[in-house]
Amino acid sequence: MTIQEAQRVVDEWIRTKGIRYYGELTNTAILMEEVGEVARIMARQYGEQSFKDTDEAPDLADEMADVLFVLICLANQTGIDLTEALVKNLDKKTKRDTQRHANNPKLK
Numbered sequence: 439m440t441i442q443e444a445q446r447v448v449d450e451w452i453r454t455k456g457i458r459y460y461g462e463l464t465n466t467a468i469l470m471e472e473v474g475e476v477a478r479i480m481a482r483q484y485g486e487q488s489f490k491d492t493d494e495a496p497d498l499a500d501e502m503a504d505v506l507f508v509l510i511c512l513a514n515q516t517g518i519d520l521t522e523a524l525v526k527n528l529d530k531k532t533k534r535d536t537q538r539h540a541n542n543p544k545l546k
Contacts, residue, residue, distance in 0.1 A: 440521065441520045441521045441524065442519070442520075442521050444506075444510055444520075445510055445513060445514055445519075445520060448507060448510040448511060448514065449514050452511065452514075459511055459514070459515050460511075462512065462515050462516065465508055465511050465512050465515065466512065468508050469505065469508040469509060469512065472501065472504040472505045472508055473505055475501045475504070476498065476501045476502055476505060479496045479498050479501060480498075482496070483496060483498065
């Protein structure tokens with residue numbers, strides 16, 4: 439699935455199953471909540487924190503998909519073509535950061 443297809447599929451899902459988009463501010467808060475769930479798993483699975491005995495089995499892929507879903511909702515609501523935005527962003531990073539990263543001794 440391309441990013442453009444994902445934006446179309448999410449929009450279709452929202453309009454047929456979700457009834458309507460939540461407001462942009464609500465979706466921003468939901469995005470932060472979902473990113474927090476990814477961070478919680480990362481801190482426990484790859485960091486120094488440990489899971490509680492009562493924690494459900496972590497599903498990092500599902501939590502990342504939740505982040506992507508809400509991000510796509512926000513893009514759709516604000517008229518952003520994420521494919522175009524990503525292409526521009528990668529071009530910016532390539533022009534700005536190629537030598538910076540190549541010369542960073544921490545990355546060698």
